[in-house]
Amino acid sequence: MVRGHAPESRKKKAYTLKEFIDKEYASWRHANRKRAHEDLYRIKARFENEFGHEMLSSIVPLQVDRWRSKRVMNGIKSVTVNRDIAILKAVLSKAEEWGFIVTSPLSKFKPAHVDSIVKVRYLTQHEYGDHLTPMVLLSLNTGLRRGELFALRWEDVNFEQAILTINGDTAKSGKTRHIPLNIVAQNILKCWQEQTSAQGLVFHSYNGDPFNNVKTSWTGLLKASGIKNFRWHDMRHHFASRLVMSGVDLNTVRELLGHADIKMTLRYAHLAPEHKAKAVAKLLEHY
Numbered sequence: 001m002v003r004g005h006a007p008e009s010r011k012k013k014a015y016t017l018k019e020f021i022d023k024e025y026a027s028w029r030h031a032n033r034k035r036a037h038e039d040l041y042r043i044k045a046r047f048e049n050e051f052g053h054e055m056l057s058s059i060v061p062l063q064v065d066r067w068r069s070k071r072v073m074n075g076i077k078s079v080t081v082n083r084d085i086a087i088l089k090a091v092l093s094k095a096e097e098w099g100f101i102v103t104s105p106l107s108k109f110k111p112a113h114v115d116s117i118v119k120v121r122y123l124t125q126h127e128y129g130d131h132l133t134p135m136v137l138l139s140l141n142t143g144l145r146r147g148e149l150f151a152l153r154w155e156d157v158n159f160e161q162a163i164l165t166i167n168g169d170t171a172k173s174g175k176t177r178h179i180p181l182n183i184v185a186q187n188i189l190k191c192w193q194e195q196t197s198a199q200g201l202v203f204h205s206y207n208g209d210p211f212n213n214v215k216t217s218w219t220g221l222l223k224a225s226g227i228k229n230f231r232w233h234d235m236r237h238h239f240a241s242r243l244v245m246s247g248v249d250l251n252t253v254r255e256l257l258g259h260a261d262i263k264m265t266l267r268y269a270h271l272a273p274e275h276k277a278k279a280v281a282k283l284l285e286h287y
Contacts, residue, residue: 015100017059017091018052024098025091034174039087046084056092056101061109064088068112078112085111134192135203135214136221136235141185143239143257145172146232150211152202157181157189166258173260237268244268 015023021043029036044052050067051059064085071081085106092104139149142164151170158165164185168176181189192202205211218232236257243253254265 013100015056015095016053017056018048020056020095020100021091024100025094028094034172042084043087043091047088051088056095059092059105061105064106064109072112082111085109133217133221134188137188138185139232139235140238141182141188142179143236144179145236145258146214147172149203150201154193154199154202157202159186159190162186173258175258175260177255177258179256240265240268241271244271 021040026036026040029040033039051063054063068081068085071084072078089104089106089109092101092106095101096104096107135149138144139146144152144166148166148170152164152166156165156167162181164179164181166177166179168174189202196202200208201210203211214232222228222230240253240257243256244250250265250269251262253268254262257265259265
């Protein structure tokens with residue numbers, strides 16, 4: 001298959017949604033998108049029973065809207081349902097691009113409204129402890145995603161310039177970014193390097209392979225610490241929350257986190273109420 005295009009001989013074939021995904025879309029997704037396996041699993045789990053046997057040309061927005069409403073009424077969060085529909089839209093857009101349908105039925109389908117002021121979980125001062133590992137401490141001081149931390153290599157760490165580089169091929173956004181290392185992060189890495197090696201992965205499993213999860217050790221750490229309802233990803237929220245509460249502007253926070261869209265960063269805006277107060281106070285300058 002030519003990258004991004006369907007074979008000419010199959011362009012007019014009528015497919016059900018399941019057939020199109022299995023015979024055309026899945027291979028393209030694996031070749032062109034990160035986390036393809038997870039996305040394809042999501043599609044099959046969410047839509048196969050509902051729309052799998054529908055012809056591509058028969059799927060209509062009303063069906064999807066009813067499916068969405070049922071999911072929300074069953075307690076599924078709107079943001080989760082929106083992610084599901086976004087992947088389905090991507091599938092149907094490719095079907096249109098490749099000529100299997102004239103127009104994607106979801107091209108004008110709008111996502112469900114999501115409250116942009118979400119509850120952000122971050123550590124309070126009394127929850128720190130000496131038991132925290134180098135991986136956790138580095139996450140708290142850099143905001144790295146778990147996958148970025150697992151893929152981090154010593155050649156990505158520049159102690160001279162105190163900068164850590166996240167390469168685009170391991171970043172969720174696909175873009176390379178550079179994160180300044182504060183003194184805590186520098187000391188963590190230097191001490192860890194003395195105990196391990198100056199080459200290859202910064203953190204790796206006992207056999208030298210990259211980690212794919214730390215669920216067992218993470219659960220044990222939280223239990224020993226007495227910390228509840230705190231996910232690994234919440235350390236990233238903690239990093240961003242501390243920045244915002246320290247007066248760092250949201251665009252800088254966006255760059256450090258590697259968010260492609262400022263909308264993702266705006267969830268932290270409410271943590272800096274003093275900035276809103278200063279903005280309103282400026283009105284007095286004109287009286």
